Amino acid sequence: MEVIQVKNLSKNYGALQAVDRVSFAVPEGSVFGMLGPNGAGKTTTIECIIGLQKRSGGEVTVLGLDPAISRKELYGSIGVQLQETVYQDKAKVFELCQLFSSMYPDPLDYKLLLERFGLEAKTRTYLRNLSGGERQKVAIVLALIANPRLVVLDELTTGLDPQSRREMWAYIKELQAEGRTIFMTTHYMEEAAHLCDQVCIIDEGRIVALDTVDGVIENAGMDTMISFETQDEIGMVLEKLPGVNRVEQEHEQVRLYSQKEDVLTDLILLLREHAVEYRKINISRPGLEDAFLQLTGKEWKEKVS
Amino acid sequence: MNVFPKLTILEWKLHLRNPLTVFFALAFPVLMLFLFGTMYGNEPNEFMSGFGSVDVLVPGYICMIAAVTGLMALPLVLAEYREQKILKRFMATPIQPQDILLSQLIVNTLTTLVGIFLLLASGRVIYNLKFFGNVLEALAAFILILMAVFAIGLFIGGVTPNGRTAIVVSYVVYFPMLFLSGATMPLEIMPQSIINISKALPLTYGVTLLKGIWLGERLLDFPLEIGALVLVTVLFGGLAIRLFRWE
Structure with missing residues (x-):
């Protein structure tokens, strides 16, 4: 079953086309990641999906409801963490938890949630005295109190240190294991690669790739690079290997580019056949960053907004 | 699901955790009372048209x-909540962001009432504060x-x-x-x-109205003041409804 279905979603602010005919579907129980640079349209897409903004065109269905019509009904079964939201900083953690618990007919026990996120010692702490990571955990706890089937996380880990970020990843995996569907946006390619069953790369309001992480990388048509060092002059020989697109040799350093999976075997056999001595063999597969560069022509930057 | 009372109670707690609000709404008026009460007392005097200074x-x-x-308190909180996207976050819950607005109005009314109670109680106890008017009419003036x-x-x-701009404007x-x-x-001692200048300030009409009723005049003696207050309410209230931004 699809938890989110988006068909030709468009949103424009006057002449500015923030989101341009975006379509995708998020199956129940999956983690769906939306990637893109600042201003690509990620937050606008999220806000149209959860009904915080009116879409200019297209169709959106979330848990069988149209968020433009059944906004309030929807909020009973989704949990959201919005980008850059800070809660009332003079409130204590448990006070906000109690308020959110009173909003839903069948809330999860916030004490258990705080415990689960390692916040039990912070129950009576003012929000302004929490670290960035702790605040984000509180944001998740508040999103989870509704016991939501769909959790929407807009740049949850932006600005967190690497350790807190990895901690968040573990929590997101846990939420998925509980059967919840996660819709997230992120700035971090490695985060998407680690968590997402499907990613959607968006640039200037348009989808440039929509696939599994491996699928995106594969379809971007980039070469795997194998490099090694040798004193022999063998560039010419290597070019004849089947599936090799390009060979570069600079002094001792040889680099070979191919999209063929088993080119490494062929390479080793060939080197042995010619009795070539080699060392420091290294394979680098293209990552999501490279795919992004290939697809958008833009350098990926981990900007902290 | 008694969420609105919970929201209002929480907002009131947060409100009272703001030292500036607590001082200016609850303590400052009482301190002013002590200051001028000590200087002038509350004996009827000619300078105050035969009333005691404190009564006036x-x-x-x-x-x-x-x-x-x-x-001060109301606009600052609203601007901050918008800046920090708290209003927007509450839009994505089963409660309405309008509920926050309403709870803010209630909370600020409560604080106003507490401040007035402290002021009247200290005035009564220390300076034998007197009221010469009609209570219902004074209440009506206060609501206006x-x-x-x-x-x-x-x-x-x-x-x-944002909050900073709101503070400056306030x-x-x-x-x-x-x-x-x-x-x-x-104003009687002013040039x-x-x-x-005071005629351009909405509060002037409120002070004139409430002071007049307090000292024994009737509500309907002040059509200009009532008109000015209603005009300000309709004008700014209307503008606020039209222009209010949730994000």
């Missing part, structure tokens, strides 16, 4: 308290004043982009009203130029 000053202080909550300052506060809080609106409307110092 207290209605102005009541207006001052309403101005603190309506013109509160609605006018809250309308201005909603407008400021609704359109300023101060620019609040402090002239504090000193030039008769709320803290009687004509200040009195002319």
Whole structure:
């Protein structure tokens, strides 16, 4: 079953086309990641999906409801963490938890949630005295109190240190294991690669790739690079290997580019056949960053907004 | 699902955790009372048209308290909540962001009432504060004043982009009203130029109205003042409704 279905979603602010005919579907129980640079349209897409903004065109269905019509009904079964939201900083953690618990007919026990996120010692702490990571955990706890089937996380880990970020990843995996569907946006390619069953790369309001992480990388048509060092002059020989697109040799350093999976075997056999001595063999597969560069022509930057 | 009372109670707690609000709404008016009460006492004197100084000053202080909550506390919180996207976050819950607005109005009204209670109690106990008017009419005047300052506060809080701008705008609106409307110092002792300025300040009409009723005049003796307060409420309230930005 699809938890989110988006068909030709468009949103424009006057002449500015923030989101341009975006379509995708998020199956129940999956983690769906939306990637893109600042201003690509990620937050606008999220806000149209959860009904915080009116879409200019297209169709959106979330848990069988149209968020433009059944906004309030929807909020009973989704949990959201919005980008850059800070809660009332003079409130204590448990006070906000109690308020959110009173909003839903069948809330999860916030004490258990705080415990689960390692916040039990912070129950009576003012929000302004929490670290960035702790605040984000509180944001998740508040999103989870509704016991939501769909959790929407807009740049949850932006600005967190690497350790807190990895901690968040573990929590997101846990939420998925509980059967919840996660819709997230992120700035971090490695985060998407680690968590997402499907990613959607968006640039200037348009989808440039929509696939599994491996699928995106594969379809971007980039070469795997194998490099090694040798004193022999063998560039010419290597070019004849089947599936090799390009060979570069600079002094001792040889680099070979191919999209063929088993080119490494062929390479080793060939080197042995010619009795070539080699060392420091290294394979680098293209990552999501490279795919992004290939697809958008833009350098990926981990900007902290 | 008694969420609205919970929200309002939490907002009131947060409100009272703001030392500036607590000081200016609850402590400052009482301190002013002590200061001028000590200087002038509350014996009837000719300078105050035969009334005691405290009796004449207290209605102005009541207006001052309403101005603190309506013109300072209210817009600041609304602008901050918008800046920090708290209003937007609450839009994505089963409660309405309008509920926050409403709870803010309730909370600021409560604080105003507590401030007035402290002021009247200390005035009564220490200076034998007297009231010469009609209680219901005074209440009506108070409601008119509160609605006018809250309308201005909603407008400021609704359109300023962030908390810092809201503070600056509130101060620019609040402090002239504090000193030039008769709320803290009687207009009777002011030169004509200040009195002319005071006519442009909405609070002046509130002070004149409440002071008049306090000292025994009737509500309907003040059509100009009532008209001015209603006009301010309708004008700024209308603008606030039209221009209020949730994000």
